[in-house]
Amino acid sequence: MSADYVVHGSVAVITLNNPPVNGLGMATRSAAVEALRRAESDAAIKAVVITGAGKVFSGGADIREFNSPKALTEPTLHTLIATAENLSKPVIAAIHGVCMGGGLELSLGCHYRVASPGAQIGLPEVKIGLVPGAGGTQRLPRVVGLEQGLNMIVSGNPVLSEKLAETKLFDKVFAEGADLVASAVEFANGIADTRPLPKVRNLKVDYPNHEAFLQFSRNTVKAMAGAFPAPLECVECVAASVTMKFEDGLKYERDRFLALAQTTESKALRHAFFAERAASKVPDVPADTPTRSIAKAAVIGAGTMGGGIAMNFANAGIPVTILETKQEALDKGLATIRKNYENTVKKGKLTPEKAGQRIGLITGSLSYEDIAQADIVIEAVFEDLNVKETVFRQLDATMKPGAILASNTSTLDLDKIAAFTSRPQDVIGLHFFSPANVMKLLEIVRGKDTGKDVLATALALSKKIKKTGVVSGVCDGFIGNRMLEQYLRQAFFLLEEGVLPEQVDKAIERFGFAMGPFRMSDLAGNDIGWYIRKRRYIEQPDLEYSKVPDLLCEQGRFGQKTGAGWYDYKAGDRTAYPSPVVNELIMAQVQAAGGERRQVSDEEIVQRLVFALVNEGAKILEEGIALRASDIDMVYLTGYGFPLYRGGPMLYADTVGLPNVLETMRKFARGRHGDAWTPAPLLERLAGEGKGFND
């Protein structure tokens, strides 16, 4: 972790060197400041070039330092930037690859900036709930203009260097293939004696009628930002670049940055950022574990899941064959895929050519011989162990050696499935979520015999098909659905106390979930849960369930697909209308149970449902089904619509405080169906130690 110092004639070249992205952590900042001072004091040096080692200039500040005093330890990023800006000799930033966040802020403090084409230039701080904190909001609009600067800062999205070549951001964008450092040194020699040294802070943001533009931006951003405060704060900081003196604007930005860093929203976004990266790491499967090549795929079953799964491969450019038992089912599945692509084209999200190419990568077959050479096959047939057995025995008999045999089962025992084959090391669970071509989550289920190379390949594949892969051990429902069952049990118990579906849904949606439990069940199909409960009644006869959902299903109210579920639906309309029939059913059940209708607050509804998730999550963590609390959070953020600004159920529990969560659970344990509230031992232990799940 350092910055290298090499002299080319009378030009000092300082190379930020902190792999993988030259993050500006404390050690790198110190080394860079020291190198700048060395150049200043050496009379033989006339100019300084700052560049980055490897493929990038700098990916920015080290976010891990935000939770520690290190970020504020001298030399801070501000000090580094001020050192460059105040040098008596010209400092040139030579940019390539990636120049983001603090990296861009550093370059904006330099006197000149030159770049290679293809470099990604951006201030992505808003994506972790912050404003740029080292002058980015004050300097960027001064060089790219108010509109462009505001767009880049509020969206956080990068722009390619060549697209900014005509702005004052760059003094030169070199031709493709030019040697960046040699060209930058040549540039430095050309301007070495030019004085005064140009400084971005001395420029003005010129924009006629800027107040009208800023007001328009405030309105637009406010409407889009939802619960997140950072986007609007970005607008205010950019406004300060026009309305305040530079130093005042800098201070304003710094204050906003420090305040936002303390918000739960920013903490949640930073948590999600690290959680996503952590999820791809499995302690006993190191990063250099060999992976198997996936050039050809197959999917068994062209139903709801099979079609969506096949689209993932086609979207990633991997040819895929779907296998069915009957021509009719195959034709229907392929037609649905075609329709999905046509709809994407209609929405303007895909060109007809690209859609055609993708459809061309998907073929159908009724014969196992046609898929025998595939590198991976994903089974998505009926959720029935006997059917799975037939399929896996057939796969074992026909697939080439080394092919990965995956199952999309959502509840069945993967180890049993693996035992149907003579190659359990090749068997893995790949649990997609519906619609499989859209949902980000992929639960990767590791069986007791799953090979490490197979797991490493599945993790790599999840990236290739743009999913968030989270590893789960084998248990009924894996991480996500096992927790969901407890959440739904609580939702159904509430009905017995006379709470109506719409009150539960509204409370949960106000908490921030994309959809409440009853609307969600109507979408997924109430018969799925019914099927699972029937199995539970046999396997765990002591486990209590509310009768209401079974009574609902007995009426054939399976949800949207039958036009009626917890709500009523009109043909061709997904709007959920409260149902008098359901309300009557609920009230009859309240009476039958001899209970009374109770007024339940929205706060209690949220606590019952969310703490049920937390308690089961704690058990999953303790049993080692999930590797870390943040993996559970990732599952809920990417697969179940848990509000991102709360960071997932486990971080939410940490934020509430585990002793508080425990106390509320103990209160529920004294009420009806109190058995459901036996606290997970891990939760009790951590609460007692004053720790959180994510500590």
Ligand code: NAI
């Ligand atoms: P589905 O009923 O829509 O599709 C199953 C398809 O498999 C049908 O087209 C059927 O013809 C075909 N099939 C049945 N036996 C076959 C065999 N022996 N060989 C070839 N094809 C055969 O079912 P869905 O919903 O797609 O579920 C499939 C699997 O995915 C199940 O294990 C389910 O638990 C799991 N899953 C379902 C989710 C959902 O939301 N529907 C979500 C995640 C997993």
